[in-house]
Amino acid sequence: MDTPAVVLGRHLDLLAWNTMAEVLLGSPAGLPPHRLNMLLLMFDDTLTVERSCSDWERQALDYIGMMRSAVAADPTHPRATAVVGELSIRSAEFRRLWARHDVGAAVSGTKTFHVPEVGDVVLDWDTYPLPGAPGSVMLVWTAEPGSPDADRLHLLASLSATRSTVTGKRCR
Template sequence: MGELVGAVGEAVAVAIAAGAATVPVSASMLRAAVATDPTHPRATTIIGELSIHSAEFRRLWARHDVKETVHGRKPFRHPRVGDITLDWDTYPLPGNPGPFLLVYTAEPGTPDAERLQLLASLHATRSRRPAPADDTATRA
């Protein structure tokens, strides 16, 4: 459960920091994520931190809205490719409590798809760089 709570909690924090309209949905998703174990140490830490730093989160948390969302749209701001909005879907995996696969996609032919492809290319290029040579053998 810790990974799910951490991921959703991070999404809530980012949304709050950006003043995003997604904060209410993110807060209700966090409530759904912690429903299986509301006293989990990671859950209480994340909820406590968000409550301390955001009056909006405190107000939303007090509403007790629960929303188990399986798809949506999420805006990102990446330092190398700029603003990009991606669709996301979750797919359940075997296990209890429910691990899931989170998949981000962009509509083909859109500027978001082009930015996502650019991001993939930048990552692939960075991953293919040769490792620095170990010159300890030549120093002997």
């Protein structure tokens, strides 16, 4: 499957992902479950050695808007309190963006991934509500069919499959 996708909980916890999402976002293997949160990962300077993508702040604001929407629905939820509290203490950049008070349930947009093997890949993303737990969504990134970004994504999928075969890893 060449389409990267993740499942996010109401407070942006990363609940599931496919192989292509792992190729784009990095492997969450080895991280404790409480660290698997899109906001925590986005503002973790040990994981994001360089924030070279031009639209990083807009992407951060999309996630912050989604978290603010979840907090508005349940202001005292322990998970929201933990994530926002940690980031408020440890990240001046998060504090600055959180202070804007943007609220929104971002449902689509564009994201630029910098992937050393293939260069920049610009993908559209959409969220799809999932039945069951309130606020859970599937986040899917796609490229315009036939575009250079679709070609890069396909090449990246091929490189990933080759590495998995060579190293003996199983694909998910």
